[in-house]
Amino acid sequence: MFDAIEKLKEYVSYQSVSADSAYKEGMGQTRDFVAKMLGDLGLSVEIVDTQKHPIVMARRTGDPSWPHVVIYGHYDVQPVDPIELWETSPFEATIKGDRIYGRGTADNKGPQMAHIAAVAELLEEHPDVPLRLTFIIEGEEEIGSPSLLPLLVERKEELSEADMVLLSDTLSPTADQIAVTVGLRGIVEMEFELVGPKSDLHSGLHGGAVYNPLQAMAEICASLHTADNRVNISGFYDDVTDVEDWEREELAGLGTNIEAYAASVGVEALHPVTGYTPFEAIRYMPTLEFNGLWGGYTGEGSKTIVPAKATVKITCRLVGNQKPDVIGKLVSEALMKRVPQGLKGKVKLGHTGVPYLVVPPNRPNTPKDQSEILAKAYEATESAVTDVFGKKPLFLREGGSIPIIADVKRVTGLDSVMIGLFLPEDNLHAPNESMSLEVLKKGIQVSKRILKAVAGV
Amino acid sequence: MFDAIEKLKEYVSYQSVSADSAYKEGMGQTRDFVAKMLGDLGLSVEIVDTQKHPIVMARRTGDPSWPHVVIYGHYDVQPVDPIELWETSPFEATIKGDRIYGRGTADNKGPQMAHIAAVAELLEEHPDVPLRLTFIIEGEEEIGSPSLLPLLVERKEELSEADMVLLSDTLSPTADQIAVTVGLRGIVEMEFELVGPKSDLHSGLHGGAVYNPLQAMAEICASLHTADNRVNISGFYDDVTDVEDWEREELAGLGTNIEAYAASVGVEALHPVTGYTPFEAIRYMPTLEFNGLWGGYTGEGSKTIVPAKATVKITCRLVGNQKPDVIGKLVSEALMKRVPQGLKGKVKLGHTGVPYLVVPPNRPNTPKDQSEILAKAYEATESAVTDVFGKKPLFLREGGSIPIIADVKRVTGLDSVMIGLFLPEDNLHAPNESMSLEVLKKGIQVSKRILKAVAGV
Structure with a gap:
């Protein structure tokens, strides 16, 4: 039985600061750990050399008629400075109450573990599940993913015949309200x-x-x-492009408050482009x-x-x-x-x-040629999040940029399902980074339901 | 017989960098040198304590009916960095051709020496000259003259009954064309x-x-x-205030060339306020x-x-x-x-x-109550420069600021005669500072003629 929390603790213990060459050994140990973890699930592992930190790819192959999901994650983490502000050792995962503390718990080792554990459980429950999988776990995300686009280009043929990408490297507003990111600037x-x-x-x-x-x-x-x-x-x-009414409605579901937002950034007035709320301006303009x-x-x-x-x-x-x-x-x-x-x-x-935008199924502007598998994944995401987290997810564009998502789309034609499994209080890129274990556990269930829906089991 | 060049060589050898506390000893040696030099001329020397570097005052007193000239100078110099760019030792005055090299040769030990030597010669030729003199040689000019205004205020009574200030700490365009500065921004x-x-x-x-x-x-x-x-x-x-026609005429005498000026600062076009040439804008606006x-x-x-x-x-x-x-x-x-x-x-x-402006005598806008002695000094300046340098001086406003000149005017009511004895090629504040010996010698003659005119001898 795959113990996601134990695995995450070990994952965090490997010191994978990609920006600092002093962590070369830790990067190697982390890569070895990921390779073994995925290999132990029965996947065939390939280490792809890059200029700096090799990419771990791991495949579950099968009949070409089986759906094929690419799962993305990164094994590198941000530097730990200022170290004196940490209350626990950054590379020694520490559980306090519902939270696990340590560098990378939220970005991205924890959310990524939700998908790995989901695959582990799925394969245990359904050893013959008709599903092809390709993990791409890179080691250069925190330094701008310089090797990922070359990999996509090099493996374009193989990846283009997959059906979708699943990843969790985006934010949800609260532990109750999961956000699925459908657009990036x-x-x-x-x-x-x-x-x-x-x-x-x-x-x-x-x-x-x-x-x-x-x-x-x-x-x-x-x-x-x-x-x-x-x-x-x-x-x-x-x-x-125009913003659709359904998008404004999803955004309204955030229940955002302009005064509270202004106070949170420390200004007395905001300055969006005329005709848009600040929240709309950030996402749509x-x-x-x-x-x-x-x-x-x-x-x-x-x-x-x-x-x-x-x-x-x-x-x-x-x-x-x-x-x-x-x-x-x-x-x-x-x-x-x-x-x-x-x-x-x-x-x-x-x-x-490049900006990125994917339209979930059943929207007025859903592309007519949207793949059935992507549609299934989105539908499963909505129902699973609703069941597991107790509230319908919001499908939102975000104001940030993850250029690699648009690159994937551009090079391979694949769209992504991006489930937000880290929260504002998780202290990404800061001291005392942590992740909610409850969110992790629920994330595993949601991921598993998506994969099952895609595989049809 | 006072040997101005020998005295200047010795003056330069004392290391008087006021901004750097490492030169405290050099500052003291320089002050002692100045005090002795002025004392040897028969003046009574006072060292006025300040927060940093004391001021040397030296007086030739006399009958209250005698004209009274205040001569200003500063014994401190700029730092010598970057020392590696000096071709001679900055504190070892070196004569090459017509020029004497060393830190302070032009700013301000050399031009100041023109006045000191003029006084020395005058007193030798006319031991009984009816002229009162007060030298104020400060040691903090290069750090903003913080002690000079307090001195003016403290000695207001004594200084207010003087007639004018004579100094040389401004620029002339060439060795042939002496400028007398009559305005500062x-x-x-x-x-x-x-x-x-x-x-x-x-x-x-x-x-x-x-x-x-x-x-x-x-x-x-x-x-x-x-x-x-x-x-x-x-x-x-x-x-x-308005600019007078005579001022524009004096400025035209500079023979300035807009293209050459633009090229000298490295731009293809200048940007003065509309209605003014660049040279006018710098001085009048x-x-x-x-x-x-x-x-x-x-x-x-x-x-x-x-x-x-x-x-x-x-x-x-x-x-x-x-x-x-x-x-x-x-x-x-x-x-x-x-x-x-x-x-x-x-x-x-x-x-x-505060901005400063003095109008020479015989101009349409000369104040009706201009002191006879100041008028004499200006007239002597014009005729002496014309005779000694071979060309009429230009009476020009400058764009820079010497706040102490306006402070002197404000506190004591005294106007200044500012004869430019350094030149653009003298490398003020830079490595390889130097002064033309020809200009120094001519400066002594001009200074002496001004003092004689004022004294009426």
Whole structure:
């Protein structure tokens, strides 16, 4: 009998900080543990070499007519700093009440364990279940999954003939209210540099004669939004798709409170684009956000200079059919067009991610050609979550970006079922990360019901 | 016989870096040297204690009917870093061709020596010259002269009955074209902080709902100038005084070339306020300059955040009758009025300096009550420079700020005669500082003629 909690405790004990080369040995031990755990379930394990931390793939093959589910997870975790704020040892899983503490308990070893345990139970109960499985457990998620897209491309043929992806690496608002993520925003990053004089100038000797790059930068940045907080670039919204009524209804189910939200982030008023609530704006609308801006003297006291240059980091979050390359080009051109005489501009484009949207079955806008197996998985998710957690899940778009989900769709054509098994109080990426054991246990039941529904047993 | 060059070599050899406490001994040696040098001329020396580096005062007293000239200088110098770029030892004065190299040769030990040597020669030639003198040689100029205003206030009675101040701590454009500085811009510094959410927010989870402080900062800063580059704050220009035709004519005498100036600062176009040349704008117009601006993530790569706050450092250069306190209040109010809902603003005011303007005699706007002695000094300056340097000096306002000149005027009522004895190529505040020996020698002659004219000998 597979003991999910014992397995999770052992999983957490392996120190798999992918960002820090000091944890190379821990990464290897964690990988070995995952490989053995999946091998013990009767799956055939393959270790796929990558530039940094190999990917564990594990397959249950079978008749080509059997449904084929890809299960995604990652065995790497965030660094543990600041270590002094931890109340328990981060790599020694500790159970207190309903919660298990330790780095990776919630992101992603615990939620991932829900699927592994579900598979273990399913195979124990139905050794001959007509279901093909492919686990992809990567070790570079916390450093941006640089090897996953190459793997998808390399294994495109094999993966394309699967039916869907199952994963749990998203948030639910509470332990009672599970969220199923059906949309993610895309992203395009850029850095814009504005260069004026060849060096910082004495503002007494030159001030008033030379265009101050910080002034020009402020003028350019200020011109990028309209008064109703839309992005002031022609064509920016061309590929934004409509929001359906059912989506607004699901979102209303969150019971969100604008005042409480404003208080939680510490502001007295919010600033969504006109016509949208803050919660809608986060999920349904693209943004152009200034992530960092700097120029001139930023130390103590004052320095009377006209600075030589100014720089801004911008990310756009994208929705619907917006394409990062197209938006990156539009924004670059808008920036460059606004550079005044006497200054030189330069844009450097960074990472991109395509937005993702999947429509559950039986919605007015469900694609007519949606696969039966994906539809079954969504229906099973809804009924299982309702039964097990006691409340219908909400099918929600989220404002964040998980570019790999859209990459999977783009490369293999597969849609994902993303069940939120971590909660706001789980302290992801922070000290004292934990997961609710109740959520873990319920997550196993839900996962098992989804897999059974897909397999038809 | 006073040997100015030998004295300057010795003066430079004493290491008087006021900003660095490691040079405490050098500061004391330098002070002793100055005291002895002035004492040897027969002046009575007083060392005035200050918080950091005492001020050397030296007096030649006499009949109250004798004219009384205050001569200002500073015995401290800038740090020598980066030392590896010096071609000679900074504290070992080295003569190559017409130039003497070493820290402080141009700022201010050399130009100051022109006045000291002039006094030495004058007293040798005319031991009974009817002239009272008060040297004020401070040791904190390079750290902002914090003790000079208190000294002026403390010695107000004594100093107020003097007739004028003579100093050389300003720039001339070339060794042939001496500039006499008749105006300096004032200054008011401030820092404006704009605070949004209580911490940096994940731009996926919150982007689109919260007013980005960098966006608001850009919008506020962009609103502070009009399209013709005037400061867009009501009342800002109320106390700016007119520029006289004679001033524009003097400035035209500089023979400045806009293209050459643009090239020298490395820009393709300049950006003065409409209606003024760049050279006029620097001298005659106030500014609102962004010296530094920062917020959010400024490191390598990207960080997808809505930053918690943004900060900007602003200095306004002031002219005419603009008062730093009034302008500081106007700008603060303009900033605070522009803070949008959902953000909090805070302004911290910094140092201030009053603008300074003196009108030479025989100009249409010369004050009717201008002192005869000041008028004599200006007339002597014009004729001596014309004779000695071969070309009429230009009487110019400058764009920089020397708040102490306005403080002297404000506290004691004294105007200053500021003869530019350093040149653009002298590398002030930089490695390989030097001074032209030719300029030094001519400076001595000019100084002596001014003092003789004032004394009537």
